[in-house]
Amino acid sequence: MTDEWAPVALVLVSHSRELARGAAQVAGQMAPRVLVVPAGGTDDGGLGTSFDRVDAALREATADGRAAVVLTDLGSAVLTSESVLELADDDLAARVRIADAPFVEGAVAAAVTAHGRADLAAVLASAQDAAASFGAASGASEPAAPVASGTAPDGEVRATAVLRNPLGLHARPAALVVRMLAPYDAAVQVDGVNAASVLDLMKLGAVQGDVLTITAQGPQASDAVARLVADVEAGFGEV
Secondary structure, eight states: OGGGOOSEEEEEEESOHHHHHHHHHHHHHHOTTSOEEEEESOTTSOSSOOHHHHHHHHHHHTGGGOEEEEEESSHHHHHHHHHHHHHSOHHHHHTEEEOOSOHHHHHHHHHHHHHTTOOHHHHHHHHHHHHHHHHSOOOOOOOOOOOOSEEOTTSOEEEEEEOOOTTOSOHHHHHHHHHHHTTSSSEEEETTEETTOHHHHHHTOOOTTOEEEEEEESTTHHHHHHHHHHHHHTGGGTO
């Protein structure tokens, strides 16, 4: 699998070994081609952070020339990560960024973005944007009015599709949407939210039977919409 890893890996630094491993497992399921390295707990298995564990995780993550985004759970985990980078060689340090992002949501968002072979800046931005995705409470929104399939006068491609998944647009299909759309030169929205964000898609709360309004702009908008409609109607393999 090593030869197939995405160019940007993740390092998850937590005070709890179990939390780091659990978050890494969740992110890894969303993005199986992304190397996610947990670095949780102290050397003796207690609560806290370990310089040596973080150092080893960063070296594993950045092996073979990969870059890495570090996500942390608490302030002292940031300090430990910064200490490791201060003593690391310049080449490694230049390929690592510490994200100011929610630990679990940021890891999932960053992993899905990295799975599409995005660069370091894009993966870092995705992690940090996760704070805004769930940062503000939102009430129930009115369902989008269905629109006919086709191309609007402004060049925007539009279509609708019925969500067939029994559990709705949960984490797995949301991640599949983001990963599927990554190769297309198009900006795609589902019910008005960015289809390149797994968290924004999950936040819709779409359930089985909902009619999703899909819009897109860009050179490959028609192809992207057609593929997404087909995947939605097929239930993402869950029906």
